[in-house]
Amino acid sequence: MTSLLLPTAPTAGVTARVRSGARPAGGAPKRERVVTLDLMRGYYVGVLAAIHLGYLPSLLGLFDGHGGLLTSEAEGFFMISGLLVGMLRRRDLERHGMARVVRNSWQRAGRLYVVAVSLTLLFSCVGRLAVAHGRPQVKVGLDDHSTPLALVVNALTLRYTYGWADFLTFYVPMFLLAPLAVWLLSRRLAALVLLAAYAGFVLPSCYDTGSGSPFLQWGVYFFLGMTAGYHWDDLRRLPTRMPPGTWRVLRTGLIVAALLLYAVGTVLLYHPDLASSAGYDSLFQNNRLGLLRPLVAPVSFAGTYLLIRRFEEPIARTAGKVLLPFGRSSLYVYVAQSFFVFLVPFAFGARGFWFNTVIDLSIIAAIQLALRARFLAFLVPA
Template identity: 30%
Template sequence: MQKIAQQISQRIDFFDLLRGYFVLVIVLDHLERWPGVFDWMTGQGRLWSSAAEGFFLISGIMIGLIRGHRAIDKPLKVVSKILIERGVVLYLWAVATTLLFVTWGMLWPYGGLIPPGLFEFQGEATAPNMLWQIFNLQYSYGWAGFLKFYAIYIMLSPLVIWLLRSGLWWVVLLGSASVWLYGLDQDDWWLSWQLLFYTGAVLGFYTYSIRDWWHGRTALDRRVLSAVIFSSSFIFLVLSVFWTFAWNYLKAPDNPIMSFTDYDIARRYVDPLFDRVSLQPLRLLVTALWFTSLILLFSRFEHQLKRFAGWLLMPFGQNSLYVYILHGLVVFALDLLLPAKQYILQNIIVQILVVALLWFAVKKQFLFKIIPR
């Protein structure tokens, strides 16, 4: 029993490390202080997949693992109550943060610095219309916009947990994939990103079965599979980095790779294949490869990561929603008070100070009783 408990504890630590990494990258991406020293780690959120996809996957995994597998002996009614209450709290925070950011942006005295996207709601620009779209989650604003998706997906999770308890994991995947397929040409975040969350829930519920299957392979099989995954991930990473950041390099008339005109034309065809909103199949493939590679790397070097980066990644991972919500407030204020500049040293200082501020807030449990974790 003690050995089993230790294994469970280690797996939670492992997932917290990975979740902390995703949250850290999201914070750095949302700061948009480029160029800086962290571009290589984050890809500026512009590659063929991003930390956001990983965060949704790992969030679904935690639901499937903690509220599904580990709560298998608890009545479904109890688990459902916990999930629905959690979803309601996140819904209220999604509404509250949007209201706060909208009010903040509209009252900001320096009109030229009003953040973009403030008035991008549907229909007539009236207060009742805006309020209606905020409360029905049609409109969100600020750097905590994903809360609304997380809130609704969690509130629907009791049905998923019931299906998983009944051994109907394939129904969950089939239903989720069907919704995703329907939304491929709808340009709708709601229809596409649920696939990440509920696929994660299935993976979380069967975490130990997947682990046992992996360890049941021969050492040669594991090495071959790992090599295929890592090599494929690396190829897509190189292509993605080139395709995303080669813009300025290819403008040089003497570059030996391709003309800028050909590059510009090619991007018009390639970019839609990795669309972030609809989660096109190729973007899902890249997400699956990169996520699996990170799983293997974090699993292999878990103890080293805990020793050297656990002081940051563990608090961020264990309080991921708190960090996500609080970073939205910090980034929003920072964008108004200190607009981004092309100064590398300033960008580095801002990035480090913001991460340090969030870490300090977690360690001091600042507003822990108010902001969900």
Template identity: 30%
Template sequence: MRRLEILDGMRGYFLVFMLLNHLAFAGGYLLVKVNHAELGFVQDAQGFVFLSGLLVGMVHARRMERKGFGDAAGKIWKRAGELYLYAMGCLALVLAAASLEPALLAYWQPWLGDLTPADGAMVGAAASLAYQPTYMDILPQYIVYLLAAPPLVWLCVHGRWASVAIGSAVLWLAVQLGVHLPVAEGVNAVLGTAGEGVRLRAAFNVLAWQIVFMGGLILGVLTATKRVEWQRVFTPERTGLVRLAVALLVFFLVWRVGFSFGLWPEAMAERFQAYEVRPEFSLVFLANFVALGWAVAWLLIAGPRSADARIRRAADLVGRPFQLPFLRLIGRHSLQVYAFHVPLAYAVMALDSHYGPFGETTKTLIAVTGVALLALPALAREADWRSLPGAGAPARADK
């Protein structure tokens, strides 16, 4: 399988589990527990953001080398504009539905917060991306990263990737130490002048989570410009770092199981949770993500060349899901599929609130149907519309 195909499969994998995690049923449901996040602290959003950065680096580094900064920057910034339209489309669809059926506001209040169709100030804050309803938060941060990406890609293309990496690490560390808090207070003070309750609302601190996207972007540029050869970095003989990665994953697995069954004393739990702040992508999440990323990359690249049959089987087992045509299909159109999943999750919450609570079988059927529906925007983008009477040329899947 080609490299981009397996990356599409990975993005599709993360999209499926994001949807499963975002479906809200009264009392929860069992299918969501069949999830890698139950075994540690690596979640789907992290992989999705990283792969997005990786592909930006891979695709636009080559374009920047061939056609210059202006052409690549124009493509990236155009993409940011398209994503803003997707974000506004999700927002408009949810608010329009709430305007037509007021009961939906009550169902969605935990996700919308103080946002209502009648509150112009709050709608304006949401349109500015300052106030982000639940699940409408990945696209805004991705827009910010795309706006910043062109000069960073240029620096990496011209050999200054270490400066980009250092800047990203310092920015992440600044968030961990709270340097951003006075800035957030100032922004909230300004937003508050627009109306009561208007404030910043986001599930992801864009200044902390950038380390995931920028890490992917740097590796993507290094790959595209052939400054790194992954077959040499990951070899069957070099097992020291992968052993360390597995040890870290086992260590955090023990913590995860302990939290699931309430095994840790309160003092220990409080100490651990100080480093487990998801919105700020704190140390626990960063360490887990790097460890799992290294282990999976080693298995996929070095594993098939290993003399140990057990490692070859493990590599095949890990890589097989990413070869599924369904996952590759939705992964090729990941951002459109992500935008589609937002109103889908809101629809399921309304369905459960109005007609539920459902039994476990019904919840599972709804969830599986939701996953299948993720193919709709991907199929629509790949459809050959020329077969329809009076239709023009089909939209290209890579645009």
């Protein structure tokens, strides 16, 4: 799901709120960060370690769903990434033209490609050494049979990815295609972008799309977010263009819908017998390829955004002490958690509720300390 932003690591200038009267020399409104989005992204990337580690039962495991709800943190993470890319690349387009859009998008793709391939090779080496020394706790998916040359070639061509930072690999083609999406959005062809993204999402359920499946699965959320980000200023002004009563009803409806999606998903997660039909699986699960997931995810995201924005200040003063730094340095946090999740199982496995909870919270605390120290930050692109 750059600053991680995974992949869209927006710079400190990205935002959503325009300060009245504050305009730079070029005449464009001066922007500040969108605190609500930083809080959301901080949560999404902050709980990834607990989700990937999967030590249950635990405190975080009681409510994070571990990817089994009607919509998950991963979908939200990719939507925020796309949303910020849409904001940034529209700004590039309007200020500097299409060449700048292509350059910035492809530079980001290149940086993420280097980090993703390097991590795949590093984790593969560690995994092979662990297997050779009789340690079976390695993450599944390890290529332990190809020759070193074949492994390197497969990693370089993105046909093989390994470790807990595999989202980076999925982002590379998204950033390569981002300029095309910006061009289509500038031609008012948002419907074409969304239809193409959804068609790609459906494709792995119908055909063997091989190593391209993860990109198609997660790309729909990235381009959903990108479309919203490109039209962010219009969306931000939407409440002023509606009768107050209409906006209140819409806002309340989205918040209630988000809460209901979470509540229903949680009930079904702990009582799978209530949703044991093949129809439910094909619509909402199917290894997160359920056909309705890309339709309910934006509703959940919008309702969550409005709810958090309503309580933004108290959240920022409390949980925001952790969430905001995580959200603003999400690529660094994402890479850091991938090491913890990969290595912790070699030390100990899941135990009881309190032990598992302590492990989850300890990883979050360790990442926070690493973030403050900026340890190895020079290896991670901003």
